[in-house]
Amino acid sequence: MNLNKLLASALLGLSLSHSVFAAPVEIDKVVGIVNQGVILKSEVDTIVNRVKLQAKEQKQELPSDETLRIQAMERLVNQALMMQLAGRMGLEISDSQLDQTLVGMAKEQGGSIADLRRTIEASGESFQVYREEIRKEITTQQVMRANVDRRIYISPQEVDNLLKIMESQGxxxxxxxxxxxxxxxxxxxxxxxxxxxxxxxxxxxxxxxxxxxxxxxxxxxxxxxxxxxxxxxxxxxxxxxxxxxxxxxxxxxxxxxxxxxxxxxxxxxxxxxxxxxxQVVETTEVRSRHILINPSIILSEEKARNMLNGFAKDLRAGKADFGELAKEYSEDPGSALKGGEYDWTDPTTYVPAFRDTLLSLDKNEISDPFRTKFGWHIIQLLDTRVADKTELAKRNRAHGMLFNRKFKEESFNWQQEMREQAHVEIFPLDQ
Incomplete structure (x- = not known):
């Protein structure tokens, strides 16, 4: 072996020897224990860094890093308790549910899911980590809703009393x-x-x-x-x-x-x-009637559609009466005995195909046959009106106010009870 090879061999051995005894590199650190789970320093850092970035974008001053870390720890403890409860409840947020939420968030910001991803990654965060944090937020919201809702009861009398108070206060x-x-x-x-x-x-x-x-x-x-x-x-x-x-x-x-x-x-x-x-609440309502034919083993899709085509042709020609046809042939038990008629209704409560077809018609016009999950329909728009829903909106609003008040109070009590029953240890972040 020549001198160069000997030197190379010696250097390689020295390098390997050095790597074996190199100082360990800290990857992460446990800074808290919540029952059987842990809180990592990296999780605290992620929240603190996000708050700092938002403050910088909004040109807002912040307190010390120590104060931010304490607040972040509190949030992570509460989140850990609720995620553990979600596990015991068997509550999971699927990827499709998560994707729908992210798409909605992106739309609110005027962009696509790809735009949201670019924004997150431009801030230095992993989009995958961000996705999982959103999944946790959805989970904790559902856990809280499931556990707090059942502690709340609102009677009709409470709603009536609140409406009177609201009116007297002006x-x-x-x-x-x-x-x-x-x-x-x-x-x-x-x-x-x-x-x-x-x-x-x-x-x-x-x-x-x-x-x-x-x-x-x-x-x-x-x-x-x-x-x-x-x-x-x-x-x-x-x-x-x-x-x-x-x-x-x-x-x-x-x-x-x-x-x-x-x-x-x-x-x-x-x-x-x-x-x-x-402001005053107004809603467009429609009055309509329809005939429903549901395909079966005996009656094929094509025959059901052709049957309704024949009805529509006769009705437009004045050779048949819509109400009589509905009573005899419609398979919608809720409207058939009334000649297929629906009373004044907000069209947004109907399934999309029914709603869209109805809103495309002129007054008294009869549609061509169309399919929904219930079967084949023809529909006639009888009339439209703008309804003042202010009183109903006030009542719904009063119920919502009572619910929100009780939810805030009960959620605070519930979280305190959960915290008191838990084993929580917080370690100094600089130890």
């Missing part, structure tokens, strides 16, 4: 864009701890009254579920808010700072960011 058309900061109080807090929390809440109000940015203060100071979103609760009416908020916000002006309001959770600070009204 404020049933007002909605408020609400910002929220919660300065929490520990369970079984001492008098000193309560006083300390009150002092912090007063200081937050002082900052806000000096003109400090609400979202930044919320991210750094709030213990509420929307802290990382800058405390934004969104639009809601007086009757949609938790009772504690409603009494304080009622009659407040835009930009008003309300609080601190004491509850079992701590001290709440509310900002009325904007106020808006609501």
């Amino acid at each position: 404020q049933n058309t007002e909605e408020y864009d609400i910002g929220h900061i919660l300065v929490d109080i520990p369970n079984n807090a001492t008098a000193d701890e309560i006083a300390s929390a009150k002092t912090r809440a007063d200081k937050v109000i002082e900052f806000l009254q000096e003109g400090k940015e609400f979202k930044r203060i919320a991210i750094s100071s709030s213990s509420g579920s929307k802290a990382l979103e800058g405390g934004q609760l969104g639009w809601m009416s007086i009757n949609e808010m938790p009772s504690l908020f409603a009494e304080a916000v009622k009659g407040a002006k835009k930009e008003a700072i309300v609080g601190p309001l004491r509850s079992g959770a701590g001290f709440h600070i509310i900002k009325v960011q904007d106020i808006r009204g609501r």
Whole structure:
């Protein structure tokens, strides 16, 4: 072996020896335990980096990284608890459900799924990781809905009472864009701890009254579920808010700072960011009648279609009566005895083929045969009208307000109960 080969062999051996004893490279680190699951440092970093990127795009100041990490940890603990519950419930979000959600998100941003992917990857994130985070968000929403909905009951009397209150207040058309900061109080807090929390809440109000940015203060100071979103609760009416908020916000002006309001959770600070009204609700309704023939082993698709073609021809020529044909031949038990007639209906409640055919007709016009999942139809548009649905909308709105109020209160209670029953350990992120 010549000298060059000897040197090459020695260098290779040295290189291999060095690689064997090289210092280990940290890939990830466990920063929390939630029952049998773990929270990784990379998950915390992902949330913090996303909040920072959004803040940079919106030219918004942020609190310290330590504060952001604490908020991110809280979110991940709650998410882990709900994902574990989803597993016990057997709840899974399929790829097709996930894709439908992503397509909807892309459309809201005025683009396609490919555009959404480019935007995510341009920010430095993996689109696959983003997809799985959206899957988790959908899952946790469904878990919460399934567990909280059954704790809520709204009686017709409650709806009636709320409608009367809304009318007496004259404020049933007002909605408020609400910002929220919660300065929490520990369970079984001492008098000193309560006083300390009150002092912090007063200081937050002082900052806000000096003109400090609400979202930044919320991210750094709030213990509420929307802290990382800058405390934004969104639009809601007086009757949609938790009772504690409603009494304080009622009659407040835009930009008003309300609080601190004491509850079992701590001290709440509310900002009325904007106020808006609501308009009259009108819907186009249609009155129609139809004949349904359902193909079978005896009656083929072609024969069913031809049968209806013959009916349509006779009806247009005035040789037959629509109601009599419907009573004799229609296989729709809900309308046949009434001559095939449907009363005034919002056409969007019909299946797409039925709706689209109906809306393409002029008054009294009879359609050609068309197919839906129920069978073959011909349909006649009898009339259209614009209906004032304001009262129905008010009633539906009142029910929704009561539901939203109770859902917020019950979801908070449910999450607290779930957290108290769980084993949660949080490790210092810098250990």
